[in-house]
Amino acid sequence: MTRAGATYFCWGLSVCCSFLLLCMVGPQYRRPTSPVSPAFKEEPPTGWKEAQPADGAIRGEWWKAYNDPGLDALEAQVSISNQNVLAAEAQFREAKAAIRVARGALFPTVTKAPFVTRSGHGAVSGANRLYSIPVDLVYQIDVWGAIRRGVAANSFTAQASAAELENARLLYQAELAADYFHLQGLDGDRTLLDETVSSYEQNVQLTQNRYDGGVASRGDVALAQTQLETARAQLVELGIQRAKFEHAIAVLMGKPPSDLSIPAVPNQSLPPASLIGLPSSLLERRPDIAAAERQVAAANEQIGIAKAALYPSLTLTASAGLQTTSIVDLLTWPSRFWSVGPQLAQTLFDAGKRRAQVRMSKAAYDATVANYRQTVLTGFQQVEDSLAELRILSQEAETVDRAVKFAQQSLQISTDQYRGGLTNYLQVITAQTSALQNQLSAVDILARRKVVSVSLIQALGGGWDASQLPSSNALR
Secondary structure (H helix, E strand, O other): OOHHHHHHHHHHHHHHHHHHOOOOOOOOOOOOOOOOOOOOOOOOOOOOEOOOOOOOOOOOOHHHHHOOHHHHHHHOOHHHHOHHHHHHHHHHHHHHHHHHHHHHOOOOEEEEOOEEEEEOOOOOOOOEEEEEEEEEEEEEEOOOOHHHHHHHHHHHHHHHHHHHHHHHHHHHHHHHHHHHHHHHHHHHHHHHHHHHHHHHHHHHHHHHHHHHOOOOOHHHHHHHHHHHHHHHHHHHHHHHHHHHHHHHHHHHOOOOHHHOOOOOOOOOOOOOOOEOOOHHHHHHHOHHHHHHHHHHHHHHHHHHHHHHOOOOEEEEEEEEEEEEOOHHHOOOHHHEEEEEEEEEEOOOOOOOHHHHHHHHHHHHHHHHHHHHHHHHHHHHHHHHHHHHHHHHHHHHHHHHHHHHHHHHHHHHHHHHHHHOOOOOHHHHHHHHHHHHHHHHHHHHHHHHHHHHHHHHHHHOOOOOOHHHOOOHHHHO
């Protein structure tokens, strides 16, 4: 290419690039509105409080608030080994690579294809040879912004994928914590049933002694033995449930169930309190909401891409290289050649295909907006559900604690009366059953309160916020 040709080419590129900035078609993106309440309907549970915008709220490794080293060790494996999290991470890397693919269209494509041809005509003897080393350049000028919008759409999709990765981490971290606290509750039940079985064994001996002394019936011994075996059966049943939770935790950690054994953890501590935050902050703190919003942004770019197809496309082509009929002259200066020129193309008739694609992209955008708003509503519902459940469970715990106290008093009175011969053993059995059921309820309610507190932390975003999304520049 001569100097004049190169100057012409560069000048044309600069003029085109300046023109491009003024010609993008399609709608500008605006974050869709969503229903947001000024405050949550449910009052925060005891110890929890509504955070102000400047407050820290939940941060980082949220499970450490439970001050349980066993839980900390298990949670550390979720991000490293959970297969669903690893799959989400791979999808994020795939989305990042798609940005580079889209950006490639912003630059010229340069190809090199050396060739040798041999040709002849009719009965004429001999053949002609042509030796060529061409370098071709094709550059689709992004007049209407379709390529740039494609890059932006892929960037927004990658940001949505990053948010989905964080949502997957939060989901499986919360699921592991919930399973752990369920297991903890079962261990509390087992401790209680172990104590109960020991007590019932003493009662069997008591009724046997009274029967041997002629002051109790054989029926009392049978009742006491039945009560003991029933408690033992409940104790065995706990083993099945505990094994299932332990296996679930192993899989969440990316391990086969045979590789994990969790020692008994009958923790009786209350769930920790934290800051809840204002409802408006939920839009920035939940990764699933952030992912849905980024999908809306990507869908908005697709409208622009579809509209750009309605307009002519402009392609700049250039070719340069060496060409000669003699191989000895191939690398000499006289064998050089070059060409450059634009090509304008416009579809004249497609039976409404492109306009239908615009309508399709608009409909797809409306669907993502609806999905975004539904995700926001679901987020508010989950917070309200957890707040209500924590509040009601707190009240229920107080009631059950009183029931436990009175049931133990009733059991003591019934046992004393039976020892004194004032009542039969059926009354003792009734009091024992009531005491055990209320004690089991107290243990189970404590475990449920911990599980629901995990659900609330998850509903609040687990300490994540939208500022952690990678920027478009960081993704490229």
